Amino acid sequence: MHKNGPVALIFHILVLTFVLAPLVIICLVAFTPENTLSLPTAGLSLRWFEAVFAHPDFVASFWNSIWLATLSATLAVVFAVPAGLAISRYTFPGRDFLNALFLSPLIIPHLVLGVAFLRLFALIGATGSFAWLVATHIIIVTPYVLRLVLAALSGLDRSAEQAARTLGAGEWTTFRRVTAPMILPGITGGWLLAFINSFDELTMSIFVTSPATVTLPVRMYMYATESIDPMMAAVSALMIAITAVAMLVLDRAFGLDRILVGQR
Amino acid sequence: MAFLSLERVSKEFGTFTAVCDVDLAIEKGEFVSLLGPSGCGKTTTLQMIAGLVEPTKGRISLDGRDITHEKPNRRGLGVVFQSYALFPHMTVAQNVAFGLEMRRIPQAERTERVREALALVQLSAFADRYPRQLSGGQRQRVAIARALVIAPPVLLLDEPLSNLDAKLREEMQFELRRIQRKVGTTTIMVTHDQAEALSISDRVVVMESGRMTQVDAPYRLYEQPSNAFISSFVGKTNLLAGTWRRGGASSGAEIGGVLLETPAPEIADGTPVTLSIRPEKILLCDAGAGRLDGRVASRFFLGSQWLFTVETPLGIMTVSIPNHGEEPPAEGSPVGLDWSPANLRVIADNAAAA
Numbered sequence: 001m002h003k004n005g006p007v008a009l010i011f012h013i014l015v016l017t018f019v020l021a022p023l024v025i026i027c028l029v030a031f032t033p034e035n036t037l038s039l040p041t042a043g044l045s046l047r048w049f050e051a052v053f054a055h056p057d058f059v060a061s062f063w064n065s066i067w068l069a070t071l072s073a074t075l076a077v078v079f080a081v082p083a084g085l086a087i088s089r090y091t092f093p094g095r096d097f098l099n100a101l102f103l104s105p106l107i108i109p110h111l112v113l114g115v116a117f118l119r120l121f122a123l124i125g126a127t128g129s130f131a132w133l134v135a136t137h138i139i140i141v142t143p144y145v146l147r148l149v150l151a152a153l154s155g156l157d158r159s160a161e162q163a164a165r166t167l168g169a170g171e172w173t174t175f176r177r178v179t180a181p182m183i184l185p186g187i188t189g190g191w192l193l194a195f196i197n198s199f200d201e202l203t204m205s206i207f208v209t210s211p212a213t214v215t216l217p218v219r220m221y222m223y224a225t226e227s228i229d230p231m232m233a234a235v236s237a238l239m240i241a242i243t244a245v246a247m248l249v250l251d252r253a254f255g256l257d258r259i260l261v262g263q264r
Numbered sequence: 265m266a267f268l269s270l271e272r273v274s275k276e277f278g279t280f281t282a283v284c285d286v287d288l289a290i291e292k293g294e295f296v297s298l299l300g301p302s303g304c305g306k307t308t309t310l311q312m313i314a315g316l317v318e319p320t321k322g323r324i325s326l327d328g329r330d331i332t333h334e335k336p337n338r339r340g341l342g343v344v345f346q347s348y349a350l351f352p353h354m355t356v357a358q359n360v361a362f363g364l365e366m367r368r369i370p371q372a373e374r375t376e377r378v379r380e381a382l383a384l385v386q387l388s389a390f391a392d393r394y395p396r397q398l399s400g401g402q403r404q405r406v407a408i409a410r411a412l413v414i415a416p417p418v419l420l421l422d423e424p425l426s427n428l429d430a431k432l433r434e435e436m437q438f439e440l441r442r443i444q445r446k447v448g449t450t451t452i453m454v455t456h457d458q459a460e461a462l463s464i465s466d467r468v469v470v471m472e473s474g475r476m477t478q479v480d481a482p483y484r485l486y487e488q489p490s491n492a493f494i495s496s497f498v499g500k501t502n503l504l505a506g507t508w509r510r511g512g513a514s515s516g517a518e519i520g521g522v523l524l525e526t527p528a529p530e531i532a533d534g535t536p537v538t539l540s541i542r543p544e545k546i547l548l549c550d551a552g553a554g555r556l557d558g559r560v561a562s563r564f565f566l567g568s569q570w571l572f573t574v575e576t577p578l579g580i581m582t583v584s585i586p587n588h589g590e591e592p593p594a595e596g597s598p599v600g601l602d603w604s605p606a607n608l609r610v611i612a613d614n615a616a617a618a
Binding site for chain 2: 163164165170182
């Protein structure tokens with residue numbers, strides 16, 4: 001085993017501290033009994049967690065965000081997998097253009113996208129319904145799925161597909177039984193990234209949510225512009241906990257290394 | 265009508281002709297190798313038979329049925345890929361069962377046939393492993409079992425041994441031949457390794473830049489190569505360029521002022537020819553006692569034999585002699601080279617001979 005020198009060790013500790021300290025502090029603040037954002041010095045309290053659940057707005061927004069992220073990540077997979085197959089395997093006119101188009105939401109600032117969608121929805125008379133919100137989120141999360149699917153496809157040994165064909169599998173069966181399982185790490189990783197990005201998205205969502213479809217980040221933002229109290233910390237702690245649990249479950253079920261790095 | 269036949273099959277990729285007018289008739293139960301250097305079109309030919317590449321021209325038929333444009337999944341041929349192409353997310357047994365599943369073979373029969381196939385390749389104990397838990401040779405055998413379990417009329421092997429180390433490759437050659445003999449499946453193997461092609465095939469097809477240049481039994485290919493390329497590609501040889509001289513009883517090739525006698529067919533006087541003689545057909549003797557004198561430039565001990573390079577007036581000649589357990593001539597010592605004129609082949613490259 002390669003051992004780290006003292007300098008490298010200190011460096012690693014500093015990096016980890018820098019990354020984790022804010023998360024640890026916000027989780028601690030969530031348990032404060034005080035009325036201000038402060039570390040709990042005089043005992044722990046769950047009053048701010050109770051406050052969150054007493055706010056039906058927050059609960060509704062939380063479920064909104066969960067559904068939004070699940071739907072948009074899943075639909076992004078449905079679009080990105082065929083798109084990835086087409087882009088990586090065929091040459092056709094406009095291929096590079098399509099590739100660039102699908103990836104462009106990564107480069108365009110979400111603020112710009114938000115204003116543009118607001119304008120577009122006003123023009124076509126789209127009401128601020130949940131479906132339109134999902135559509136905008138699909139657009140911003142598709143690049144993540146497409147990137148990972150393309151990476152998975154480029155590392156795929158195509159002779160396995162040919163083998164399946166020679167063994168009697170049709171094209172659809174070959175995709176279902178061989179190609180899809182082999183690029184599953186890419187698909188799952190892409191779905192996860194898409195989910196997290198959608199769940200997290202604030203800048204664009206501010207413009208395209210309607211009062212009925214306010215997402216959790218937007219709700220938090222709106223709340224924070226009016227008052228800052230430890231309830232924000234409680235919500236944050238809950239989000240961290242949910243993410244951590246999701247990661248743990250995924251790791252137990254599939255192995256995070258396998259999903260994000262690829263098997264073998 | 266042959267069991268599998270290719271008639272004037274060609275494949276063009278844009279302006280590049282990968283395979284040109286291949287005519288091949290293979291009988292049932294035969295083991296045929298397609299041999300050639302990389303880029304000679306042998307793999308493309310195999311893929312056209314498998315249905316993975318569509319021929320530009322020509323016709324492929326199997327057992328009297330035209331399969332030229334049939335989809336690979338309708339042909340029912342067994343293919344073993346160079347990379348083995350095992351399904352990494354399935355166990356060995358699931359890999360082998362895949363083809364049977366596609367054929368909707370009932371579960372009970374499937375299990376039995378998978379068991380038999382794994383027994384054939386001696387991997388019964390590994391049924392529940394994943395491909396990544398196997399060694400190269402074991403993966404290779406899984407690939408063979410997977411291709412054979414569907415009882416294909418023809419088994420196609422694409423460089424099946426090239427990813428194995430030398431010792432394992434030799435073992436697998438015999439293994440492959442044993443399996444093929446046992447199941448009697450018509451087999452076509454693509455390889456760039458001449459030793460592999462010679463040792464296990466009934467017939468060898470030599471391909472050069474997209475064309476078939478010789479189809480023969482391994483022994484005849486080795487002894488009677490039809491051109492200089494084949495004679496040097498298949499085994500080692502000494503090539504000598506000279507001019508044909510006819511004169512009464514002793515006709516032969518004149519090279520550097522020396523006349524080398526050889527019994528050769530009718531060739532006009534003065535025709536440029538190339539002679540080929542295999543290193544093991546040359547005998548070492550005392551200087552002056554042979555047909556040609558030379559000096560040992562270097563010698564290599566290969567265990568079962570010694571390989572000499574000898575400087576002669578005709579150029580460097582390679583000579584191999586069996587190891588008799590005695591010290592052979594040292595480097596720098598003068599030696600004589602002798603051979604039987606019958607072993608001196610005239611290669612038809614420039615000559616009118618067949």
